[in-house]
Amino acid sequence: LSLKPELVGSVSKDGKKKKRHRAAVLDLELREEVNAVVEIVKDSYVVLSVPEYNHAIGFAPLMDYNSQLLPQHHYDNGQCITVVVGSIPSSDPSGRLILLPKGSAQDSNISSSKRAKKKSDYKVGSLVEAEIIDIKPLEVILKFGVNLHGRIHITEVLEEDCSEHPFSKLKIGQKVHARIVAQAEHSAKTGRNLKWELSIKPSLLKADLEESTASEAELNHSINDIIRAYVVKVDAEWVWLTVSRKVMAHLFILDSSVEPSELKEFQQRYSVGQAVKGRIIGVNREKRLLRLKAFDNQCMLENIDDTQKTVSSIAEHTKEGDVIGGRIQRILPGVGGLVIQIGPHLHGRVHYTEIVDLWVPEPLSGIHEGQFVKCKVLAVSRQAEGSVRVDLSLRSRKLDDSTTCAPRFEKINDLCPGTEVKGYVKNVNPKGCFIMLSRMVEARIILSNLSDEYVENPQKDFSVGMLVQGRVLSAEPLSGKVEVSLRKSTGSKSQKLDDVSYSDLHVGDIVDGQVKRVESYGLFVTIKSSELVCYCPFESASVYQ
Structure with a gap:
């Protein structure tokens, strides 16, 4: 019921309410726009009165089939709104006056046949004039035609050789010419039906209709191609990127940089929509997924020779001489060295003599598992069982190809009697010990050459990992045997025998x-x-x- 005077006064005193009310309603025309006042707000509809037509009572739904995904309107009692007459009651007493809010009426199926015809004129390859209504990190939302919406993917704005950000010169309200390149799937997140995929690439706008429609994305990328992609998501160890509307890429944390400080701030270095330039090191055509390595000077194709290409395909495109980022996964006991992760499923080894530049007593000091490091690939080889062995070095001077770093004799030919050497004790037995001069050369020290003094217990005096300094007594490249003495007296054993020999004694x-x-x-x-x-x-x- 209502006690409002204007509503009560609209009823004749002789009680002929139905006749007077029906006469006012019949004066309305279908699809006529009128002003109405909200009288009651219910869960799914509102009750309205039309002052211009003797306060005739009508009903308006809050939601219909065509607007169910749009944000629901909220009305207050006494609010004035513009409505469109959707249905006029017949002579049946149960008939009601149906009113539609103006915005909802435009979206409904009471559109004229001329409007419906305009909607059907658009197809893939058509050129349209559209207005930008929203700019997001990875796409631009536009409207064109009659209540049509579309989107421009971030890769459909500029050509691949452009370095500026695709959306830097776009703004909301700007009118652009675009070409329809595909029909888009329905987007439940935005509440709109993004019917069309658009492109404003200069090359597509100038292309013929047949050329643009025939250019639907094929995965034509290959290993070592340099591409530009845009960040979609960043997690703990991967960056996910979009290369085109239908091709994705991902970048592993250790492929993003060679600098430990940058690897430590991996997630902070990337944001959604950021452009990333990289080299393709993997292609999954079934999933339409590429794997990238952040672009640097080492990505140039002329740095990859034919010999290295064969091995690098085994070791995920890691080749000898590369400077790469790594993460210490394990510190091996004794003088075993380090195991370094250099890829999602690839690990390398760092020899005990390749951890630091100088010969120091404790090369593992300051090293811990999980630490990011910068390494140089010394060798990549296939083992007999089919696995791949990658030898690495953490020596900073070696990373820079410096000639001033402490020498490591990696060939026996570089050694000659009298050469001063340093090394770490690898193992000890009652007859002497073996020391590591480098990752390639080891030497033997017999018991009598361990010291100028008598050595009673070699295992006690010479522990594994101990740094020692001596001189080479002999080096035999053919047998691979190197003899070293730690005695401080000068001259070799053969020279001393020349001073006093057995035949000189009587x-x-x-x-x-x-x-x-x-x-x-x-x-x-x-x-x-x-x-x-x-x-x-x-x-x-x-x-x-």
Whole structure:
């Protein structure tokens, strides 16, 4: 019920409400626009009165089939709105006056046949004039024609060789000429039916109709192509990018840079819509997915020779001489070195002598698992079982190809008797030890050459990983054997034997010597200026007792 005077006064005093009300309603015309006042707001409809027609009562739905995905309008009691007459009641007493809000009426099927014809005139390849109504990070929303909407993908604005941001010169309200390139799928997120995919690429706007319609995306990308893509999403270890409307790409964290500081801030370096230039290192044609490596000077094709191409395809396009980013996955015990992750499923090894530039007692100091590092690929090879071995170096001077870094003898031919060398103890046994001069060369030190002094327990005095310095006694390239002495006395063993040899000694000679070892049964004495050791029983050396 209503007690509003204007509504009560619209009814005749003789009680002929139906007749008076029906006469006012019949004066309305179908699709006529009138002003109405909101009287009651219900869940799915509103009750309206039309002052111009004796406050005739009508009903307007809050939602219909054509506008169900649009934001629902909210009305208040007493609000004045413009409505369109949707249906006039017949003589049946149960008939009602149906009114449609003006915006909803434009979207409904009461459009004229002329309007429907305009909608059907557009097709793939047509040129349209559209107005920009929204700019998002990866697309521009436009309207054109009669209540038609479309979008321009971020890759459909500029040609591939342009460096500026595609949306930098676009603004809301701007009119543009675009070509329809495809029908878009319905977008439930925006609430609009984005019927058309548009493009404003200069090359497409100038192309003939047949050429533009025949250019539907084929995955024609190949390994080592340089492309530009735009960030869609960033997660912990991958950046997902769009290359075109139907082709995606992804960039692994370790392929994004070689600098540890940049790898540490991986997620902060990328934002949605950002342009990324990269080299294709993988193509999945079934999923229409590319894998990229961030573009740098190493991506130039002339830096990849035929020999390296074969091996790099095994090792995910990693080749000898590359400077790449890595992450320490494991620190091996003893002098095992490091295991470095350099790809989603690829790891390399860093030899114990390739961790730091200088010969230091603790090369693993400051190294921890999960740390990002900059490495240089020393070698890529296939193992007998089919796996790939990648040898890496973390030595910063080697990364810069510096000639001033501490030398590492990687060939036995580079060694000659008397050469001063340094190395780390690899293993120790009662007869001596082995040391690592580099990742390629190891040397043996026999017990008598471990020190000028007597060494009673080599395992105690020479621990694994200990840094030692000595000189080369012999190097045999054919057998691969290298002998080193840690004794500080000058000259090689052969030179000392030349001073006093066994043939120089005669019965009755008096010689000087140094006690080497004392046993319960006598002494062992090293004769001065020689490597000769003599035995003196206590019965003939009672003076020493």
